[in-house]
Amino acid sequence: MRIIIIGNSAAGLGGLEAFRETDRDSSVTVITRESKQPYSRVLLPYYLRKKVPYENLFIRDKTYYSRLNAKCVTGEVLQLQPEQQTILLEDGSKLSYDRLLIATGSSPVTPPIPGLSGNDIFHLWSLQDAADLMVHFQKGKDVVILGSGFVSLQGAWAALSRGLNVSIIELMDRIMPSALDESTAGILTDQIRKSGINLRLGTVTEQVEQTDNGKLLLHFRDGNSLITDFIIVGTGVQPNISFIRGCGINIDAGIVVDRQMRSNLPGIYAAGDVAQVPSALGGDPVIHALWPTAVETGRIAGSCMAGEKVSYQGSLNMNVTRMFNTTVASMGKFIAAENRECWTDKSLPEDQSLKIMLEEDVPVGAVCIGSSDLVSTLGMLRPLIRGKVSLRGKPEMLKAILAKNIAQYHRAFGKEY
Amino acid sequence: MRFITMDVTKCVVCRNCEYACSFRQAGDFDRDHSNIRVEYYDDVKICLPQTCMHCDNAWCLEICPAAAIIRNETTGAIEIISERCVGCEMCILACPFGNIHFDKINLVSRKCNLCEGEPNCVSFCISGALQYIEAENSYKNNRIIFQRFIDKLSQNNNK
Numbered sequence: 001m002r003i004i005i006i007g008n009s010a011a012g013l014g015g016l017e018a019f020r021e022t023d024r025d026s027s028v029t030v031i032t033r034e035s036k037q038p039y040s041r042v043l044l045p046y047y048l049r050k051k052v053p054y055e056n057l058f059i060r061d062k063t064y065y066s067r068l069n070a071k072c073v074t075g076e077v078l079q080l081q082p083e084q085q086t087i088l089l090e091d092g093s094k095l096s097y098d099r100l101l102i103a104t105g106s107s108p109v110t111p112p113i114p115g116l117s118g119n120d121i122f123h124l125w126s127l128q129d130a131a132d133l134m135v136h137f138q139k140g141k142d143v144v145i146l147g148s149g150f151v152s153l154q155g156a157w158a159a160l161s162r163g164l165n166v167s168i169i170e171l172m173d174r175i176m177p178s179a180l181d182e183s184t185a186g187i188l189t190d191q192i193r194k195s196g197i198n199l200r201l202g203t204v205t206e207q208v209e210q211t212d213n214g215k216l217l218l219h220f221r222d223g224n225s226l227i228t229d230f231i232i233v234g235t236g237v238q239p240n241i242s243f244i245r246g247c248g249i250n251i252d253a254g255i256v257v258d259r260q261m262r263s264n265l266p267g268i269y270a271a272g273d274v275a276q277v278p279s280a281l282g283g284d285p286v287i288h289a290l291w292p293t294a295v296e297t298g299r300i301a302g303s304c305m306a307g308e309k310v311s312y313q314g315s316l317n318m319n320v321t322r323m324f325n326t327t328v329a330s331m332g333k334f335i336a337a338e339n340r341e342c343w344t345d346k347s348l349p350e351d352q353s354l355k356i357m358l359e360e361d362v363p364v365g366a367v368c369i370g371s372s373d374l375v376s377t378l379g380m381l382r383p384l385i386r387g388k389v390s391l392r393g394k395p396e397m398l399k400a401i402l403a404k405n406i407a408q409y410h411r412a413f414g415k416e417y
Numbered sequence: 418m419r420f421i422t423m424d425v426t427k428c429v430v431c432r433n434c435e436y437a438c439s440f441r442q443a444g445d446f447d448r449d450h451s452n453i454r455v456e457y458y459d460d461v462k463i464c465l466p467q468t469c470m471h472c473d474n475a476w477c478l479e480i481c482p483a484a485a486i487i488r489n490e491t492t493g494a495i496e497i498i499s500e501r502c503v504g505c506e507m508c509i510l511a512c513p514f515g516n517i518h519f520d521k522i523n524l525v526s527r528k529c530n531l532c533e534g535e536p537n538c539v540s541f542c543i544s545g546a547l548q549y550i551e552a553e554n555s556y557k558n559n560r561i562i563f564q565r566f567i568d569k570l571s572q573n574n575n576k
């Protein structure tokens with residue numbers, strides 16, 4: 001069998017590794033348009049912060065592909081030709097496959113603001129972005145960050161840690177809408193402002209102007225303006241699917257796949273940020289564009305391509321990060337709603353919070369800010385959310401309920417379940 | 418490979434294991450520096466010692482975005498390479514047992530490494546709750562057994 005994997009980040013690597021656990025012999029070619037040696041995007045802000053050296057960005061060693069008996073080539077895929085089972089590369093070469101994994105990930109979007117391109121305007125997404133930004137991360141420089149999602153805030157924290165003057169401009173009247181509920185976001189907002197960052201909410205940027213002395217001038221709708229040395233645009237990502245449009249593959253927000261990561265076309269699988277997958281909580285298929293989902297879906301795709309009978313339980317969104325001297329985490333449905341009960345931990349100090357959402361006694365999501373012990377609690381809840389296991393009891397019993405489960409598990413160890 | 422048992426029927430919450438771990442791992446006697454944690458839950462009358470089970474196909478290892486978690490080929494332990502860890506806490510969220518902790522001084526995750534094959538917690542356990550035993554079939558397939566356990570809880574739910 002000839003296997004082609006497009007992409008060598010979380011999903012592509014997961015796919016290759018899971019495939020090789022079953023099939024040692026088929027020829028595998030991995031195509032990447034970036035570094036042949038795989039690196040982790042998640043680490044880029046930590047590199048800018050100088051928490052990790054450049055070499056630690058790479059998450060597989062140089063012998064990786066030869067150990068896995070795979071070939072890695074650099075190239076941009078221009079077109080997918082499903083009838084011929086070939087892909088066309090930018091340099092004119094054609095590659096044939098029997099099974100194809102599309103793990104092309106996503107790319108940052110740039111909002112349609114006049115002047116928001118050119119010199120000193122960056123994303124924080126690729127290895128090249130990080131290398132470009134490193135030059136500008138100098139003490140005393142001014143940086144404006146557009147957007148307030150995970151990547152933006154990580155970038156802001158890195159810049160602050162390196163002694164830059166940081167402003168965050170957010171269109172909405174709150175930060176992190178896809179990862180935190182309003183009150184938790186409020187606690188983080190306070191922490192960010194206390195740390196010395198100029199965080200402006202509900203601020204619409206109308207235009208960016210290059211000034212004569214080499215700076216950038218942002219004009220806002222409210223009439224204010226801000227001058228800065230450079231801008232980082234972190235306003236979300238979109239799946240990399242341009243090369244497959246019009247080839248007959250089923251696309252909604254991304255490539256629509258089933259629980260085996262199969263698209264509607266024979267032999268073509270998709271995983272990671274480019275794939276729209278079943279959700280762990282039911283409802284419409286989702287693109288969570290998160291590292292854990294990319295690893296999971298990549299591994300499922302790889303196993304299925306090798307002929308294993310496995311099925312994806314569905315993506316459960318999980319976010320966690322430590323920044324501004326606190327930790328925030330969330331998973332599942334973490335926003336209060338009419339049909340949801342909310343358990344809160346009332347013993348926590350003002351700058352910490354833990355909320356668990358339940359629907360008919362079954363936990364469906366949680367969100368926290370504060371110490372890493374809260375993240376542990378979320379970790380123990382996660383399988384119960386996935387398994388739809390009810391928490392019979394009261395909020396103050398939460399830790400005891402979780403402990404009872406684990407104790408029951410230990411007692412059962414070694415016995416047949 | 419050998420594993421540490423956590424017998425909830427034998428543990429008496431003396432916390433010797435916590436001190437033994439803290440002393441071995443951090444050179445002091447601070448519960449916060451221990452990789453094994455023991456709790457007594459009065460409401461449900463449970464004494465629960467908890468340390469890493471070094472799962473096959475460990476969730477934490479699979480998900481770590483920094484490739485900072487590896488399996489030690491000699492002892493079989495799942496270990497965190499602290500120089501590679503960025504402190505994102507993804508592993509803490511991934512562990513369904515709550516067995517990974519955060520080192521507040523070095524700002525990295527921390528967990529049991531089986532003390533290079535001679536776990537100090539086991540040496541100082543007075544009740545026999547912690548034993549370092551060969552357990553081929555049980556702990557080895559931890560992830561599969563855990564899924565069966567969750568499935569069973571889920572079924573009980575719907576009864």
